[in-house]
Amino acid sequence: MSNKKVLIVEDDIIYSKYMSLGLEKRGFDVVVVRDGTEAFEEVEKNTFDLILLDIQLPKISGDLVLTKLRETYSPFELPIIMISAMDHTFDVVTYLKLGANDYIIKPTHIEVAIARMNTQLDLVELNKRSLEKTELETLNSLIITYNHEINNPLTVAHGMINLAKNKKDFVYLDKVEEALERIAGIVKKISELQNSGGVSKVDYLSGQKMIKLK
Incomplete structure (x- = not known):
């Protein structure tokens, strides 16, 4: 699925570079920011098809960014997939309840991440057709x-x-x-x-x- 615009909110430079290069090679248009403040600025200026949002961010935590974005955008309007090194069931359930569409444990193989992303993008399209x-x-x-x-x-x-x-x-x-x-x-x-x-x-x-x- 190409020509989709993705925002990566990740302060880990190496991981964000790995993800952005992998997505760009597969046809995605990628924007990378390092914290929640920059994420809000980008969402205000541009239209994104999906956001990959790290949980542990400087300035504003990922859960607060998620909560704030969900005040404006529903899961079908703007899918948000959380990224975290933590794989505790409690954390996964918590963020899904806050409005996350999915939860990815890092480090993640790029093909797995894309499969999860495409699933959410397909659901958005199905909802639109409905x-x-x-x-x-x-x-x-x-x-x-x-x-x-x-x-x-x-x-x-x-x-x-x-x-x-x-x-x-x-x-x-x-x-x-x-x-x-x-x-x-x-x-x-x-x-x-x-x-x-x-x-x-x-x-x-x-x-x-x-x-x-x-």
Whole structure:
């Protein structure tokens, strides 16, 4: 998986060099920083696909960096893999609970690290596709709803116009006006939905899903 931008937050110069060279050879775009303060600055300036974050850092510890980043980015928005020489179960569980996507024990073979990274990047992509599918389903439901809601008053209006013509009785035009007002109301609701996103799904005929216009 190439062209992914990775931030390595690691104060060990030798290990960070080993990781950055290995990732760059495999097509990753890598930025290396030495502490948490620099990490925040980089995340503020750039968009990263994944962060490799050492636990023991100068100035700001890795757990505080993780906690702070999770206030803004979810695990699917910005995967963070912790790096540590400690392999205690308690440490692993603690950082996973804080929001880490994974935990790598160093020294780590580059291929193992990349496999773990690609797993997280794949999960991000799957989540993105799932959200896109949900959005498409919602859009389809909206189309069905609007088609139904607008066609009904249009049919009424068309029928009333024909009656008015045949009977030469323009009282029927009052019904036309009511139908057109109904259409105007639907258009207004569509505009409000665009601004608020307030929709809910309901069951309709033949098991079709429609959107309830609130």
